[in-house]
Amino acid sequence: MKNISLQVIALFGALSCFGSVHAAETRTPLVPLPSLDDFTDGDGWGVGLGLSVEYESAYEGSDEFELEVEPAGGVQWRTGDHLFYWSGLAIGWRTLVKDGWLVQTSLGYEEGREEGDSEDGRLDGLGESSSGATLLLETRYALAENWRYFLDGRVLTGEIGTLGIFGAGTCLACQPNGTGWEVGAVVTFHDGKLANRDFGVNTQQSINSGLPETDVDSGYRSTGVNVNYRNYLNENWQVFGEVLYEVYGSDVSDSPISRNNYEAEIGVGFIYVF
Structure with missing residues (x-):
């Protein structure tokens, strides 16, 4: 896993050198952070379509990894400091407020875990864990000019339970067109409903699976770091990538569902911006 991470980061670095020559300098995103895509160029519509390849944990707590190809991009409409978007299974709105505040909200759908997610029969x-609609509320606050340093707070809630994410980040070699590197660190918390959806074993599940009955308390879930990268190869083609590493707390790690005490993900993709 470590060698793959280094290879992907090296690839991002090489593309960064190439993209710096061919960057789309004229684009002006709402917020110049690589983790927040903006396919518009000021007011009006923006469309980006592409694919990403992800190598990631098969499910929360898994020691199995899988390679997946996923669609990337979305449809956006921007007016002033407001951007409305549709991406994958989510529709949302983000806006800039004075003094460096970003506010974002979206409605999405979270798919549950299936028994077949483990090829080893773990x-x-x-059975299947619950799926359902989710509401995301997020705010970011810029601590320095051009979002060089920022604080981040997110709450994801819905039928599956509630997840709270609190973190800080920095943007490295970032440009006004939203390209560059973004590095962040986060701490996550979950309520009892979400904790037991992902890591709990109820009485019936214990009988069916042979795993010990387990009830996971609400509270601290994990600490993680993530790296986001975005660049233009030319006027229309974007390359992007992400590396994520998350270490679980002891309550989660002690669950019989957790075969690893961490979750990891590496992804790279390309988007054509119309």
């Missing part, structure tokens, strides 16, 4: 007898 989830046999557990």
Whole structure:
């Protein structure tokens, strides 16, 4: 896993050198952070379509990894400091408020875990975990000019439970067109409903699977670091990538569902911006 991470980061670095020559200098995103895509160029519509390849944990707490190809991009409409978007299973709105505040909200859909997510049969007898609509509320605050340093707070809530994410980040070699590197660190918390959806084993599941009955308390979930990268290869083509590493707290790690005490993900993709 470590060698793959280094190879992907090296690839991002090489593309960064190439993209710096061919960057789309004229684009002006709402917020110049690589983790927040903006396919518009000021007011009006923006459309980006592409694909990403992700190598990631098969499910929360898994020691199995899988390679997946996912669609990337979305449709956006911007007016002034407001941007409305549709991306994947989510529709949302983000806006800039004075003094460096970004506010974002979206409605999405979170798919549950299936027994077949483990090719080694580690989830046999557990059935499917719940799926459902989710509401995301997020705010970011810029601590320095051009979002060089920022604080981040997010709450994801819905039928599956509630997740709270609190962190800080920095943007490295970032440009006004939203390209560059973004590095962040976060701490996450979950309520009892979400904790047991992902890591709990109820009485019936215990009987069916042979795993010990487990009830996970609400509270601290994990600490993680993430790296986001975005660049233009030319006027229309974007390359982007992400590396994520998350270490679980002891309550989560002690669950019989957790075969690893961490979750990891590496992804790279390309988007054509119309």
